[in-house]
Amino acid sequence: KAGVTQTPRYLIKTRGQQVTLSCSPISGHRSVSWYQQTPGQGLQFLFEYFSETQRNKGNFPGRFSGRQFSNSRSEMNVSTLELGDSALYLCASSLEGQWTDTQYFGPGTRLTVL
Amino acid sequence: GENVEQHPSTLSVQEGDSAVIKCTYSDSASNYFPWYKQELGKRPQLIIDIRSNVGEKKDQRIAVTLNKTAKHFSLHITETQPEDSAVYFCAASRGIKAAGNKLTFGGGTRVLVKP
Numbered sequence: 106k107a108g109v110t111q112t113p114r115y116l117i118k119t120r121g122q123q124v125t126l127s128c129s130p131i132s133g134h135r136s137v138s139w140y141q142q143t144p145g146q147g148l149q150f151l152f153e154y155f156s157e158t159q160r161n162k163g164n165f166p167g168r169f170s171g172r173q174f175s176n177s178r179s180e181m182n183v184s185t186l187e188l189g190d191s192a193l194y195l196c197a198s199s200l201e202g203q204w205t206d207t208q209y210f211g212p213g214t215r216l217t218v219l
Numbered sequence: 220g221e222n223v224e225q226h227p228s229t230l231s232v233q234e235g236d237s238a239v240i241k242c243t244y245s246d247s248a249s250n251y252f253p254w255y256k257q258e259l260g261k262r263p264q265l266i267i268d269i270r271s272n273v274g275e276k277k278d279q280r281i282a283v284t285l286n287k288t289a290k291h292f293s294l295h296i297t298e299t300q301p302e303d304s305a306v307y308f309c310a311a312s313r314g315i316k317a318a319g320n321k322l323t324f325g326g327g328t329r330v331l332v333k334p
Binding site: 208 | 220250251253255261262263264265268270308310312313320321322323324325326327
């Protein structure tokens with residue numbers, strides 16, 4: 106099976122702009138989670154989607170949003186970008202999003218905000 | 220919310236020696252504890268996990284132990300090899316259906332295995 110894919114892999118934006126990142130889960134996986142990875146804060150949970158519904162949300166401002174489509178593909182959006190949003194954004198998919206399901210990570214999208 | 224602390228932040232070992240990474244968690248309801256390995260420029264990959272009804276799990280050179288009373292768990296790598304050099308992350312999640320599988324990660328340990 107193909108692994109989790111994310112597009113684009115690299116992105117450069119300026120402050121105030123908005124950005125949309127895409128994640129395609131492993132075929133058959135219905136849960137998609139998003140994480141932000143930075144050197145200072147490590148890996149932090151953003152949100153999780155299952156069956157097109159947001160099931161969990163981390164402690165991020167409302168500028169961070171997401172959605173999931175009927176084919177389980179997910180997008181996350183960041184509006185009004187700030188310098189501190191520069192990070193590696195990772196998505197992870199799992200079969201049903203159950204607590205014992207392994208999460209498989211994608212390669213990430215590296216976002217740089219200038 | 221859940222908080223996971225991981226120590227040490229960096230670990231340098233000689234090839235063939237053992238490496239131990241320790242994590243403590245705050246939420247007593249957590250009952251699933253995976254460990255991920257992230258090589259430079261690569262995605263995190265699960266290397267081993269443990270559930271709260273098990274005290275120890277082993278997979279070849281890697282083992283994880285869990286002490287639910289003390290709320291800490293550890294990763295043990297024996298006979299380290301240069302390819303074990305990477306950043307290792309511990310994580311915890313609650314085993315409740317409504318919680319999905321939200322993972323709270325530790326800060327990571329950079330392991331360097333010197334040949």
